[in-house]
Amino acid sequence: MKFRLYVVASGLLFAGLGLALWAQDGNKGPEQKESVYAELGRVPEKERQKTNPLAKDAEAVAAGEVLFEEHCEECHGNRGMGGKKAPSLRAPEVQNATPGAIFWILSNGVVRKKMPVWSKLPEPQRWQLVSYIKSLGIAEAASEVPPRKP
Numbered sequence: 001m002k003f004r005l006y007v008v009a010s011g012l013l014f015a016g017l018g019l020a021l022w023a024q025d026g027n028k029g030p031e032q033k034e035s036v037y038a039e040l041g042r043v044p045e046k047e048r049q050k051t052n053p054l055a056k057d058a059e060a061v062a063a064g065e066v067l068f069e070e071h072c073e074e075c076h077g078n079r080g081m082g083g084k085k086a087p088s089l090r091a092p093e094v095q096n097a098t099p100g101a102i103f104w105i106l107s108n109g110v111v112r113k114k115m116p117v118w119s120k121l122p123e124p125q126r127w128q129l130v131s132y133i134k135s136l137g138i139a140e141a142a143s144e145v146p147p148r149k150p
Contacts, residue, residue: 037094068133
């Protein structure tokens with residue numbers, strides 16, 4: 001009888017603890033929730049310092065746009081303005097990030113946020129995507145987005 005009581009009490013204790021932790025996590029206010037851009041701050045310094053070898057290649061931006069439309073636009077929206085599945089790439093956090101940081105995110109993804117790993121794309125194509133993303137600039141409002149080319 002005492003053993004049964006011990007098992008029930010232990011079960012209730014663990015259930016209560018789990019419920020308390022779940023409730024605490026769910027009650028985080030906007031200021032406590034992690035930014036969708038937080039992963040940019042976790043890029044290793046060595047990777048952050050990498051420079052884009054295609055930075056001065058004018059054709060890299062156009063090639064990156066084609067790749068973006070094919071691989072990224074579905075989630076990140078037209079011209080990187082963000083969508084239902086992924087955040088804006090026109091935000092200051094992204095536009096102020098180093099090319100190396102963006103390249104690292106593309107190469108490694110953010111699986112817990114459903115950002116796929118793009119390491120299967122050849123490295124030059126990932127740098128083309130970086131060139132395109134950086135060319136978008138910071139957007140203040142959706143009205144700044146130029147229409148898509150026909």
